[in-house]
Amino acid sequence: MQISRRFLPSTALLAAFEATARTGSVTLAARELSLTQSAVSRQIKLLEEQLEVELFLRERQSLRLSIAGESYAREIREALRKISTASFNLRANPKGGTLNLAILPTFGTRWLAPRLPRFLTQNPGITINLATRFTSVDFRSEGLDAAIHFGPRDWAGVEMVLLRSEEVVPACSPELKEQYGFRGPGDLNKAPLLSISTRPNALHQWFSAQNMAGGSGQTMYFDQFATVAQAAMVGVGVALLPIFLIQDELESGKLIRALDLPMESAERYYLVWPPERSTYPPLIVFRDWLVAETLTEG
Known part of the structure; x- marks a missing residue:
């Protein structure tokens, strides 16, 4: 124009x-x-x-x-x-380029950030700028090249590649499990339930997967994964959390499975970008690397 x-x-x-x-x-x-x-x-x-x-x-x-x-x-x-x-x-990068990437806070800090040094070592000419977003981004106004998105594959007007699925499990502190003695899904209704505001239906989906109604007890909502995970660790209640994002806490015993009943989330993690950025070299390199990283996890 x-x-x-x-x-x-x-x-x-x-x-x-x-x-x-x-x-x-x-x-x-x-x-x-x-x-x-x-x-x-x-x-x-x-x-x-x-x-x-x-x-x-x-x-x-x-x-x-x-x-x-x-x-x-x-x-x-x-x-x-x-x-x-x-x-x-x-x-700063005359032979490389800059990738402006929107990330989900916890996926970015717990999964992506520990792996980024490997990417930057392999691609020294590329700089990645990270911007935290809780919801979908507007590529037209925000100057972003791509975003990590969690949700259904129904984002119109963008291109995307599947990164991974996730399993969630009800998790809590060892003390809370001992206090309530959870034996079956219905027992969770006796304890405070913790939910992430961006996933308001997750608990109901989990109870439905157990062929029962649930979520009828006290439910507290948090706007960030890190906050709800911390609340679960200190015994505030039971939270439905992605297993791959709380692996360290499960291994250390700070969190345990209130019930060993994982559920695969209906939503998936995607890398999404506007069509006009599809040929942008830093994005192509990052996309290929990111897909390869997720494949190594099986």
Whole structure:
């Protein structure tokens, strides 16, 4: 799409405007940009003439942003930040590239992060920037190349590759199991149940898999996996947790299976990306590596 040059001011004009808008002073902006005050004033005037919009209200010896100027300053500041970041990343990795990846917090910290050094060693020219997301991302507005997604395979408008499934199991502290003496699924209703707010139906699905109604007792909701796992470890209640993400706690005895009745979740873990990034070299390399990593786990 060709854009009129009128709407693509030079970075020099935009930098002068942004600095003046941020500092509230032509003098301070000029000092920051190593320019004269008259040069900054001239650049702002040129920008206003190019856009045909008054960005500052000039009152005697002072100036302040107009309503239009305030809105424009916010957007320009973000645009300049993105240009600066892109330039920095290119200079740092001229033969590689940067992958901006959204991750699920616990999958990212417990599964992905320990494996990343191996990827970075194998691919020294690639930088990975990680952003935590609890829900689906908007690739159009967030500047992300890909995301780790947990859910059904029904995300329209993206491409994806399956990474892995998971088994969940009701887990708790040894003390809580001794207190309640769980023998069967119905016994869990006697204890407080802990649930993750992003998976509100998981407990009901587990009880249904045991051919019984459940979840009728007290249920506490948490917005993060790490918090609900910690609550289970200190004896607050029983939580339905992915086995592969609590392996260390199970091996150390900080968590135990309240009942040895695992259930395979209906949802899966996927790597997803917008179609326009499908040929982006860092994404291709990372995708192939990530799939290979999950395959080694069987």
